[in-house]
Amino acid sequence: MNDKFPYLATENLAIGYRSKGLPKTISDKLNLKLWPGNLVCLLGSNGSGKSTLMRTLAGLQPALAGEIYVKQQSLSDIKPEHLARQLSLVLTERVEVGNLTALETINLGRTPYTGWLGRLDNTDKEKIEQAVYFTDVSALLDKRIHQLSDGERQKVMLARALAQDTDIILLDEPTAHLDLPNRIEMMDLLHTLARKTKKAILLSTHELDLALQTADHLWLLKHDGQLVTGVPEDLVLNGSFESAFSKEGFSFDKTSGTFSIRKAPGFLSLYLEGDENLVLWTKRAVKREGWEISLTPNTQNQIRTIEENGMPVWELLNSQEALKLTSIEALLHHLESKTSI
Amino acid sequence: MMAEKENNRNWILIGLTVLAVIFFALDIMLGSVQIPFREVFNIVFFQKSENTAWLFIIEKIRFPKAITAILAGCGLSVSGLQMQTLFRNPLAGPSELGITAGAGLGVATVMLAGGSSASIYAISQLGISGSWLIVGMSSLGSGLVLGLILLIAGRIRDNVILLIVGVMIGTVTLSIISIWQYFSQPEQLQEYIMWTFGSLSAVTSYHLYVLSAVVIFGLTLAFISSKSLNALLLGENYARSMGLSIGRARLIIMFSTSILTGSITAFCGPIGFVGIAIPHITRSLFGTSDHRILIPATCLTGTVLLLLCDIVAQLPGTQTVVPINIVTSLLGAPIVIWIIISRNNIRSSFS
Numbered sequence: 286m287n288d289k290f291p292y293l294a295t296e297n298l299a300i301g302y303r304s305k306g307l308p309k310t311i312s313d314k315l316n317l318k319l320w321p322g323n324l325v326c327l328l329g330s331n332g333s334g335k336s337t338l339m340r341t342l343a344g345l346q347p348a349l350a351g352e353i354y355v356k357q358q359s360l361s362d363i364k365p366e367h368l369a370r371q372l373s374l375v376l377t378e379r380v381e382v383g384n385l386t387a388l389e390t391i392n393l394g395r396t397p398y399t400g401w402l403g404r405l406d407n408t409d410k411e412k413i414e415q416a417v418y419f420t421d422v423s424a425l426l427d428k429r430i431h432q433l434s435d436g437e438r439q440k441v442m443l444a445r446a447l448a449q450d451t452d453i454i455l456l457d458e459p460t461a462h463l464d465l466p467n468r469i470e471m472m473d474l475l476h477t478l479a480r481k482t483k484k485a486i487l488l489s490t491h492e493l494d495l496a497l498q499t500a501d502h503l504w505l506l507k508h509d510g511q512l513v514t515g516v517p518e519d520l521v522l523n524g525s526f527e528s529a530f531s532k533e534g535f536s537f538d539k540t541s542g543t544f545s546i547r548k549a550p551g552f553l554s555l556y557l558e559g560d561e562n563l564v565l566w567t568k569r570a571v572k573r574e575g576w577e578i579s580l581t582p583n584t585q586n587q588i589r590t591i592e593e594n595g596m597p598v599w600e601l602l603n604s605q606e607a608l609k610l611t612s613i614e615a616l617l618h619h620l621e622s623k624t625s626i
Numbered sequence: 627m628m629a630e631k632e633n634n635r636n637w638i639l640i641g642l643t644v645l646a647v648i649f650f651a652l653d654i655m656l657g658s659v660q661i662p663f664r665e666v667f668n669i670v671f672f673q674k675s676e677n678t679a680w681l682f683i684i685e686k687i688r689f690p691k692a693i694t695a696i697l698a699g700c701g702l703s704v705s706g707l708q709m710q711t712l713f714r715n716p717l718a719g720p721s722e723l724g725i726t727a728g729a730g731l732g733v734a735t736v737m738l739a740g741g742s743s744a745s746i747y748a749i750s751q752l753g754i755s756g757s758w759l760i761v762g763m764s765s766l767g768s769g770l771v772l773g774l775i776l777l778i779a780g781r782i783r784d785n786v787i788l789l790i791v792g793v794m795i796g797t798v799t800l801s802i803i804s805i806w807q808y809f810s811q812p813e814q815l816q817e818y819i820m821w822t823f824g825s826l827s828a829v830t831s832y833h834l835y836v837l838s839a840v841v842i843f844g845l846t847l848a849f850i851s852s853k854s855l856n857a858l859l860l861g862e863n864y865a866r867s868m869g870l871s872i873g874r875a876r877l878i879i880m881f882s883t884s885i886l887t888g889s890i891t892a893f894c895g896p897i898g899f900v901g902i903a904i905p906h907i908t909r910s911l912f913g914t915s916d917h918r919i920l921i922p923a924t925c926l927t928g929t930v931l932l933l934l935c936d937i938v939a940q941l942p943g944t945q946t947v948v949p950i951n952i953v954t955s956l957l958g959a960p961i962v963i964w965i966i967i968s969r970n971n972i973r974s975s976f977s
Contacts, residue, residue, distance in 0.1 A: 345863055369869025381714075382859045384915035396857050397869040402918060403853040449868065 290357055292453050292485040293319035293342065293372075298351035300334065300341045308349045311337055312510035315351070319453065319487055324479040326496035327489040329506030330530060335489040336377075338506065339457045342487070343374050355453065369397035373449040375442050377458040380430060387433065387441045388426040391416060394448030416447035419478065436467035443474070456488035460495070468492060472499045493530070494543055497521070505529040553620060554579045559590035563597050570613050576620070588616070631913065638911055642926045649933035653692045656942045659683055687827065690834050692933065694826045698890045698897060699904070699932030700925040701841045704848050705886040706901030707908075707924050708879050709772075711855045711917070713779055716965060717789045719902025720887040723775050724796025725768045726898070727803075729891035730822070732767030734803045736760050737818050738810045757836045757893075765888025771795060772880055824895035824951030826936055833893060840889040845925065847882035851875065852917035859915055897951055899958020904928045906965055931957075 299313035311334035319325060329335045340346040342353060344360055353360040355371050363371070373394070382390070394416070395409045405413070417423050420440045425433060433441065439459055446454050456475070460468040472492075476499045479486045487504075490496055496503060497517045505513045505525060513525045520526045527537040530544065537544050553576040557564050567590060571578060589600045599610045601619065610616045655666050661680045668675055670689075675681040702720060709718040709725075720726050736759060775792055782788050807815055829837055854875035857865040866872050890897070905920070908927045912919060935953045 343867060345866060365866065365871050366869035369867060372867070374864065374867040376861075376863055378861065378863070380860055380864070382915055384909055384913060385859060389914075389916060390860070393857060393860060393864075393868065396853065399853070401850065401853060403856060 291318035291320050292356055293317075293487070294354045294357075295342070296352045296354070298341070298353060299349040300337050300346075301349050302337070303347075303349070310349055310510070312506065312512055313350065315512055317504065317512070317514065319485045321452065321485050322479055322483045323485055323501040324476050324499060325485075325487045325502040325504060326500035327487060327504045327506060328491065328493065328496055328529070329489070330491065330508065333506045333508055334510065335506055336457055339455055339487075339489050343372060343455050344368060366397055369449065369451075371451050372453040372455065373446040373451040375439070375446050375454070375456040375459050377461050379435075379462070380438070380442065382430050385430050386426065387422060387428055387430065387437075387444075388413075390430060390441055391422075391426075391444045391448050394445040394450075397449065412450050413448045416444045419447055420444040420474065435462040436464070436471075439463060439467075439471065440474075443471075447478075452484055454484055454486045456486070458489055458491075460490055460492055468495060472496075475499070497526075553577065553623075554584045554586065555620075556580075556582045556584045556587045557590070558582070558588075560592055560597070563590040563592075563599075567599070567613060567616070570617060574617060574621075586620070635912055635914075635919070639923070639926070642923075642930055645930045646926060646933065649930055649937065650692055650696070653695065653933050653937050654684060654688045656937060656940055657683070657688060658940070658945045658947070686830065690830050691827045691936065693834060694829045694837065694894065695932045695936045696929045697837055697841045698826065698894050699900065699928030699930075700845060701886040701890045701928075702897060702900040702932075703904035703908070703924045703928035704845055704921055705883040707905040707917075707920060708848055708851070708855065708883050709901070710905055711858055712776075712876065712879050712883075713788065714858075714861065715779075715788060716906070717786070717902065717962070718792075719899070720768070720883075720891075721796075721896060721898040722789060722902050722962075723792030724771050724794075724799055725775075725883070725887050726891050726896040727796040727799040728767040728769075728771030729764040729888045730767070730896055731799050731803055732763035732765070732888065733760060733821065733892055734806055734818060735767070736763050737821070738806050738814055757833045760892045761836060761840055761885075761889045764892035765885045767799075768888040768891065769880065769884035771799060772884055776876070776880065821895045822951075823949035824897045824954075826894055826950055827947075829893045837889055837893050840885055844882045844886035844889070845921075847878055848886075849918075849921050851879050851882065852921055855879065855917040856915075895949075895951060898955045899962065900928065900932060900954050903958040903961040904931060906961065907931075 295315050295317045297313070298315040298317070299310055300315070301308060301310040301312070303309070315338075327335055327338065337346065341348050344353075355363060355368065360368070380390075391413055392405060395405060395413065396403065398409060399405060417426065420443050422437070422440050422444050425437055425441060430438060430441070439462070443456075443459065446456075459475075460471050463471060472495050475486055475488065478484060479501070500517055503515060503517050503520055503526075505520065507513070507529045513520065513529065515525070517526075521539060530537070555571055555576055556579045557567055557571070567588065568578060585603055587602045589602070591598055591600070596611065599613070599616045601608055601610060601616065608619075610619060651666075654670065655661065655663060659680075661684065665675050665677070665680055666684060669681055669684045673681075673685070675684075705725075706719040709720065709723065710716060712718075713723075774795060775788075778791055779788055782791065807818065810818075854865070854870055857868050857870045858875070862872055865875075887901070904927050905924055908920060908924045909915065911927065912923050914920065932954075935950060935957060939948050939950050939953045941948065
């Protein structure tokens with residue numbers, strides 16, 4: 286890291302709420318750093334305090350204790366209009382403004398730079414064009430916000446944040462309302478953005494696998510308020526990742542990087558071999574049924590999957606029979622009928 | 627596409643201006659006394675006429691009344707527009723959320739407590755200080771109610787529930803006035819009740835200057851706030867993240883709304899539905915949420931419609947004049963019903 290200081294840093298920060306005058310701490314002694322050019326994902330399960338942390342960092346909510354530094358300047362010393370040039374936000378709440386077009390919404394991002402009437406000059410227009418180009422929303426500009434899909438709307442809000450031209454962007458669950466392709470596109474976009482523009486981007490999410498793939502750093506907020514930071518791979522290997530999300534009945538598979546539902550092993554044991562793709566998906570189906578997968582071929586059932594004339598075929602071999610099946614459904618059906626006897 | 631829209635907008639703007647001029651002329655020409663068009667023209671542009679009674683009628687009665695209609699149209703609709711954005715609620719408006727009732731309480735304080743010397747018919751005898759007093763009290767009343775509603779709005783997300791709360795607060799305020807009325811003298815009562823019908827013709831001489839000054843000041847504040855109002859369209863969190871000092875912006879908007887509603891209500895009585903209906907008509911005419919366009923455009927639409935209401939209220943061809951409040955309600959209430967019906971998702975959406 287060439288840059289000498291983090292864009293955003295906290296010192297013994299305590300976050301939480303004050304209800305009826307009494308502070309209710311969610312997490313404390315937070316010493317976090319957000320470096321330029323980095324995409325950081327804040328992960329935590331529902332109710333762990335992700336939003337509170339985001340809101341506190343953005344200055345929307347007071348910290349209970351400690352300090353937040355934006356470019357080495359204490360957040361409490363920065364005037365709102367000055368902060369707006371350093372830090373922009375994308376929130377999870379759906380924006381409902383009937384008559385505003387996408388372009389007008391993006392234009393609003395220039396608010397901290399424009400005069401009292403909000404007139405846009407050439408620099409403003411240039412920044413807006415860049416933001417539109419980056420997020421690829423030029424086709425949406427004339428549409429009204431309520432005509433946009435959730436994914437498009439979120440992209441427009443990101444474009445608005447980019448037009449604000451800040452070094453730090455905080456996004457609170459930007460992928461919450463999106464479907465899978467849109468989620469991947471969004472994460473990819475943010476990653477590219479962090480790399481290309483040297484912005485520091487922090488986003489909260491509960492998309493574990495996407496965060497694992499794209500984030501430069503992870504901040505894991507556990508249920509007890511403890512926050513662990515590190516490179517995703519390190520956190521997976523040292524078990525922090527698993528412990529942050531540990532719950533009865535789930536297990537984290539280090540080889541695939543995904544969580545799976547753990548079931549009591551069934552009495553059916555299978556050995557799988559053959560085409561890599563076919564084996565992978567067959568495994569998933571078998572796991573879902575709760576059957577055991579054996580690593581060695583000396584087990585009751587052996588399945589070999591291959592492609593014959595471009596069609597997948599499953600060859601089942603055991604002590605009583607040898608037969609060919611043409612779909613996973615048929616395979617499961619056959620095995621099921623055997624177990625029920 | 628963008629240019630086309632802009633072009634469209636300009637045409638609507640020109641159309642509205644022409645309508646405003648025509649209605650202004652009609653408003654001055656029509657009335658219980660028939661005055662020939664040529665004479666009206668002479669009086670307006672050269673201040674002279676062969677008939678001094680006509681000169682008096684035009685100069686002292688019809689002209690101030692038309693100006694008052696314009697001021698009330700601009701002021702009430704802009705205050706409604708500001709409230710709709712501030713509360714992010716399409717059903718917000720001065721009379722709907724009890725702001726006018728608050729202003730009424732202020733007026734009642736002056737009228738009922740101060741004795742009949744300060745009543746609406748005595749207002750003409752009252753000097754400038756008296757009109758300032760009534761404007762001040764009325765604005766204070768509307769400001770208090772607005773503050774209360776804003777406090778409650780922080781806890782309520784649902785637009786319709788906020789509207790119900792507003793109506794309730796309005797009812798409570800009106801009840802306080804009723805209690806006061808109960809213990810008042812009959813002649814004071816009559817004057818207060820006459821005031822509640824609403825009238826654009828009670829504003830003359832000094833009062834017109836006072837009202838113009840306050841309304842123009844309020845409108846200027848509103849226009850200065852247009853950048854803040856635009857930022858507030860995205861919600862408070864986004865507005866704050868874009869560098870808006872929410873507290874200060876809200877205070878200016880509230881102040882502007884209170885003095886606009888307060889001063890107009892003080893002089894013209896509670897005029898219903900203008901504040902809620904006209905911003906919606908303007909938004910759908912111009913197809914924008916940009917307050918830099920909306921505020922002047924709302925003024926123009928408000929001018930046109932209130933002049934029209936005033937013309938209708940005189941029931942052209944007859945000797946009678948019905949209270950302006952009745953006309954605006956007859957015209958405005960169906961518009962509110964239309965807004966509610968045409969937007970199924972009114973609970974969560976903002977305009």
